[in-house]
Amino acid sequence: MTQTLDRAKGSRIITKREPFVGYIRVSTYYEEKISPEIQRSSISAWAERNNAEIVDWIEDLDVSGRKMKRKISTAIKVVEDRVARGVAVWRYSRFGRSRHANAVYLAKLEAAGGRLASATEAADTRTAFGRLQMGMAFKFAEYESDRIGEQWAETREHRRAAGLPATGGKRWGYIWHRRQLDEDAGVIHREWYEPDDVGRVVTRLYERVADGESMGSVTQWCGVNGYLGTRGKPWLQSGLTRYMDSGWAAGWIRYHPDDCDCPPKDPDSNRSRGMNCPNRIWVPGAHEPIVPEDVWEAYKEKRERARNTPSGNRKPAYALSGNMRCGRCGGTASAAGGSTYGAGKVLIRKPGYMFRCSAMKDNGTCDGVYVLRSVAEDAVKKRLREWSAMIEAEAATIPQQRTEAVGTPRERLDAARDQLRARLKEIEQQLDRQTDLLTRGVIPEDSYKRERERLTKDQTGVTAELAQLDQRTEEEEARPADYQPIIHGLIERWDITPVETRRALLRSVLRGVWAYPKYTAPDGTEVAARVVPVAMWEDAPQLLGPRANA
Secondary structure: OOOOOOOOOOOOOOOOOEEEEEEEEOOOOHHHOOOHHHHHHHHHHHHHHOOEEEEEEEEEOOOOOOOOOOOHHHHHHHHHOOOOOEEEEOOHHHHOOOHHHHHHHHHHHHHOOOEEEEOOOOOOOOOHHHHHHHHHHHHHHHHHHHHHHHHHHHHHHHHHHOOOOOOOOOOOOEEEEOOEEEOOOOEEEOOEEEEOOOHHHHHHHHHHHHOOOOHHHHHHHHHHOOOEOOOOOEOOHHHHHHHHHOOHHHOEEEEOOOOOOOOOOOOOOOOOOHHHOOOOEEEEOOOOOOOOHHHHHHHHHHHHHHHHOOOOOOOOOOOOOOOEEEOOOOOEEEEEEEEEEOHHHOEEEEEEEEEEEHHHHHOOOOOOOEEEHHHHHHHHHHHHHHHHHHHHHHHHOOOOOOOOOOOOHHHHHHHHHHHHHHHHHHHHHHHHHHHHHHHOOOOOHHHHHHHHHHHHHHHHHHHHHHHHHHOOOHHHHOOHHHHHHHHHHHHHOOOOOOHHHHHHHHHHHEEEEEEEOOEEOOOOOEEOOEEEEEEOOOOOOOOOOOOOOO
16 A cells, blocks of 8 residues: 655655545345445545545445345456556445355455455455454354344244244235334234235135136236236236235235255345245235135136146247347237138137237236237348358458357356366365375475465466356357357258247347337337347347337
8 A cells, every 4th residue: 555655845745545446235134234325434534544545436235245246346347457456345244245255256356456445444454464354354244144144034934933924015905014112002013914905806806817717817907907016016917926826815824944955045146045946835824814715725726727737938839939029118028819700700710920018918008019920030030041141241251260169158158167167176186285295295395385376376366267257148258150050050940940949049049029019200200110130149229118109
């Protein structure tokens, strides 16, 4: 660190402040929610005391320190670009609470020549003792994170034993009464749920589904009649289905058993561990049911039959299923059927005749778009031929191009990661070998120190390179030439390739297929309806907006 100089009056010596990035993280845990203002003020005061300058502020608000995918990588990138000398945090726990994430990000920061500074913990990480203090602070941060997690698990178990959902909050069809202290009466009012007027609507929805009506139909009915979810937004079919399947309105609480042997939760995912596991247990809740037991049993039987019935979503019937997008709202466009009358007024049904906006179908929040399936597929095939010609033309301009094995971006990223992991394993084996040689007296201590220093430096560099590679996505790695074999195969064997195989190949090439309706531009120009296929290496097109002037 550049030290402040005491200079005589009239001296022209100018001291330069060391640039640092201020990183602020606010945890998802209530007791860890240290406001950004407090952290910013402490970091600024540290900078003044230590002749440093905060050149940029990076904030992660309501983000757990256990997650790998955080903006701390952006702060480290500023150091790698030589814009800043290091990263300053309020406390070391703000840097992270994951053992793996801390090691990876710290190695990446040190490999860039930067250092980590804490505004409230006096530790000079340029010294061995300071690094020891920082390591102990990280260990305490991991301990606190584990302790908080155990407390939340105990809290959830206590709530389930009391007949309450694992987490409090609003539930559709009920009024949520919080647990609160009445200081005047000297009593604590328990938390409970009271059925409200919407409860009659919920009961009717269960009855309609039990009588054979589809979930899509009742979801659309809720949207047309203005019934919103607990967050004030129109229901989507997926959300309404999850709510009704939970059995809450029938007086049950569904939860995932803690002793289940399913894989642990991904810290970077918003999905809980139970959401990825089919194992569920229902226990009676303390709230009043608004759906009769016989209706609930009939509903479950209807839903079980629906799950066991082959679905077009499980085995796609059309090559573009899952790839179509609405050009107004950007949401998915699902396949829909059509019908017409033939000779003798015979009704002819046309399944999968077109694609239509799912938001328009589910809740009417988008003006939507319709596009014939044949038109969309023709547009995709035309675009595939254009991409193939473009790739071949670009390849022809490169003299003496080497023939290399071309894999997908995912395969290339996985291969690069495997290579770096193998290198790390090799370095660890070499370190163990050097230690063994020293203990047996084969090599002198000074040779051991030099070799260990070299291997440790290589280990730090490879670890940082692996962390940087983990941040890269398939889209960033995508190159048009990567997809030429897939595109060429689709063009040549479109009609003979099975639908599910064709769909899988298209999903690996396409970012999406956006369908735009006929509309009037702001300058009064009439724009014809069109279909825009977009490749993985291209940017997504602009949207018209859900309420565009068609």
